[in-house]
Amino acid sequence: xxxxxxxxxxxxxxxxxxxxxxxxxxxxxxxxxxxxxxxxxxxxxxxxxxxxxxxxxxxxxxxxxxxxxxxxxxxxxxxxxxxxxxxxxxxxxxxxxxxxxxxxxxxxxxxxxxxxxxxxxxxxxxxxxxxxxxxxxxxxxxxxxxxxxxxxxxxxxxxxxxxxxxxxxxxxxxxxxxxxxxxxxxxxxxxxxxxxxxxxxxxxxxxxxxxxxxxxxxxxxxxxxxxxxxxxxxxxxxxxxxxxxxxxxxxxxxxxxxxxxxxxxxx
Numbered sequence: 001x002x003x004x005x006x007x008x009x010x011x012x013x014x015x016x017x018x019x020x021x022x023x024x025x026x027x028x029x030x031x032x033x034x035x036x037x038x039x040x041x042x043x044x045x046x047x048x049x050x051x052x053x054x055x056x057x058x059x060x061x062x063x064x065x066x067x068x069x070x071x072x073x074x075x076x077x078x079x080x081x082x083x084x085x086x087x088x089x090x091x092x093x094x095x096x097x098x099x100x101x102x103x104x105x106x107x108x109x110x111x112x113x114x115x116x117x118x119x120x121x122x123x124x125x126x127x128x129x130x131x132x133x134x135x136x137x138x139x140x141x142x143x144x145x146x147x148x149x150x151x152x153x154x155x156x157x158x159x160x161x162x163x164x165x166x167x168x169x170x171x172x173x174x175x176x177x178x179x180x181x182x183x184x185x186x187x188x189x190x191x192x193x194x195x196x197x198x199x200x201x202x203x204x205x206x207x208x209x210x211x212x213x214x215x216x217x218x219x220x221x222x223x224x225x226x227x228x229x230x231x232x233x234x235x236x237x238x239x240x241x242x243x244x245x246x247x248x249x250x251x252x253x254x255x256x257x258x259x260x261x262x263x264x265x266x267x
Contacts, residue, residue: 051223057090059240060250063224063233068253068260070097071239072130075112077246082116084243086123095241096260097126097253099160099196099216102150105134106141109149126264128157130196131181135167135174139181147188156265159185160216162196171205179209191265194232199225214263216251230254231263 052061062069073080088094098120101110113129120127131146133139152159161181166174185193195210198218216232219225225233231254239250253260 053091055090055093057088057240057242058250060236060238062093062250063235063252064093066233066252066254068096068255068257069093070095070099070126070251070253071241072099072101072234072249072251073116073244074101075110077112077244077248079112080116080119081243082119082123082125085241086125088242095125096257097128097157097251099128099130099157099251101162102129102131103142103146104132106137106145113149126155126157126260128160128194130160130162132162132164133178133181135163135165135169135177137177139177139179140184143181143184143188146185152189152265154265154267157263158191158194158214158265159189160194160196161185164197164201166205171207174205175207175209182210182213189265196232196234199227202227218249 051063051065053064054061085095098116100113100116100120102113102117103109117127117129129146129150129152131142133142146159150159161178163174163178169177182193182195192213194214194216196216196218197206202215202217211229214231215227215229216234217225217227217230218234219227220234220236222235232251233254234249234251236250237247239248241248253263
């Protein structure tokens with residue numbers, strides 16, 4: 001019996017080690033997957049609870065280590081009551097800025113752009129306009145299309161180029177076409193445009209061409225984007241805002257309000 005007990009004890013020890021190892025691998029896998037898939041969002045939220053606090057009115061948790069919060073919208077949000085949106089606050093956090101979709105490719109204009117562009121400023125949002133880049137069309141043509149429909153003013157955010165797909169081109173061709181678009185917009189407005197993209201797309205397709213351009217990165221369910229060069233961070237796409245009937249993307253600015261003001265167009 002004693003021999004049998006010792007034998008069982010040794011087996012029990014091995015089993016406990018295996019269980020411990022299995023749990024360790026499971027946790028590591030869970031952490032990895034949680035970067036990409038929504039069902040594991042609660043893992044990150046639990047770990048980083050000091051940074052992420054629940055805001056009932058907004059319907060999501062916000063990264064409270066940042067002080068300048070904003071949203072981005074297009075016609076997909078429907079007709080917006082901008083007065084209600086501007087007055088919304090939860091625990092003294094309100095919305096400072098909004099990026100508004102203006103154009104896409106070489107011909108498309110968002111049907112609510114002008115309405116949103118005028119009304120957001122009237123209700124004291126700092127506004128910015130963005131262009132959705134079509135990799136299959138010439139970059140300069142797209143820049144001219146954006147310029148035709150977007151007149152920036154003092155106090156606006158720099159223009160944004162939204163890059164999310166390769167289309168029918170290679171990554172190097174994408175960089176070439178995007179650079180032509182960026183240069184044309186920069187020459188016209190006299191300011192470097194902001195590049196928007198999501199984390200994996202930037203990692204897999206961008207080279208060093210746009211290292212010196214402001215970066216707005218989409219990276220959900222993570223304590224902070226792993227790319228340290230970002231200036232704006234889109235951290236959630238399921239927020240709620242008064243006066244908007246559909247889910248809204250939420251963003252933060254990396255620095256403080258003083259540096260945010262310095263970013264805005266001067267003339």
